[in-house]
Amino acid sequence: MANITLFNKTFEPYLPESLIQEKIKELGEIISEEYEGKRPLFIGVLNGSFMFAADLFKQISIEAEICFIKLASYKGTKSTGNVITAIGLDTDIRDRHLILLEDIIDTGKTMNEFIPQLYHQQPASIKMAVLLHKPDATIYPVQIDYCCFSIPDRFVLGYGLDYDGFGRNLKEIYQLKETE
Numbered sequence: 416m417a418n419i420t421l422f423n424k425t426f427e428p429y430l431p432e433s434l435i436q437e438k439i440k441e442l443g444e445i446i447s448e449e450y451e452g453k454r455p456l457f458i459g460v461l462n463g464s465f466m467f468a469a470d471l472f473k474q475i476s477i478e479a480e481i482c483f484i485k486l487a488s489y490k491g492t493k494s495t496g497n498v499i500t501a502i503g504l505d506t507d508i509r510d511r512h513l514i515l516l517e518d519i520i521d522t523g524k525t526m527n528e529f530i531p532q533l534y535h536q537q538p539a540s541i542k543m544a545v546l547l548h549k550p551d552a553t554i555y556p557v558q559i560d561y562c563c564f565s566i567p568d569r570f571v572l573g574y575g576l577d578y579d580g581f582g583r584n585l586k587e588i589y590q591l592k593e594t595e
């Protein structure tokens with residue numbers, strides 16, 4: 416694997432395709448076992464999670480559904496602060512077992528704000544599956560139930576994750592070069 420240059424920044428190979436796929440296969444097997452008979456609803460958070468969601472869902476061997484949402488943040492009132500809303504959540508989630516799929520938990524802000532809102536619609540349970548977690552960067556409490564890779568606090572690119580919109584198509588994950 417060679418370095419990638421994007422907007423004058425250099426990214427080095429970090430997680431190879433085979434390792435990513437291996438971890439996802441393991442996770443698919445664990446979830447399939449734990450959710451047997453529960454007909455879980457996977458919710459992929461766009462855009463970043465589309466590759467992870469697709470590859471993980473292929474490894475699910477039980478009856479399950481999947482849908483995708485996009486999160487939008489807008490300024491609420493003084494008391495509500497910023498409000499995050501889900502665009503495209505048209506499935507009834509009441510009494511459903513939800514598994515949220517995210518590309519990466521960085522500060523944790525997005526999921527920390529969004530998950531409590533999902534509970535208002537009274538699902539049976541909510542669990543969170545992430546491809547990547549940067550524990551050193553996470554300052555908002557988020558419960559991560561399944562995680563493929565814990566990584567250092569350095570910017571990553573590829574396999575759905577972008578830098579200014581580009582790089583999502585890479586099959587591997589790259590890391591910003593230390594000196595940049």
Ligand code: IMP
Pocket residue numbers: 463517518519520521522523524525526569570571572576577578
């Ligand atoms: P959080 O709310 O700080 O946890 O941010 C989560 C979102 O920020 C992710 O869903 C990504 O879209 C984006 N993000 C955080 N870190 C990275 C990174 O290293 N590369 C690409 N996107 C990132």
Ligand code: MG
Pocket residue numbers: 460461462463464518519
């Ligand atoms: Mg994202």
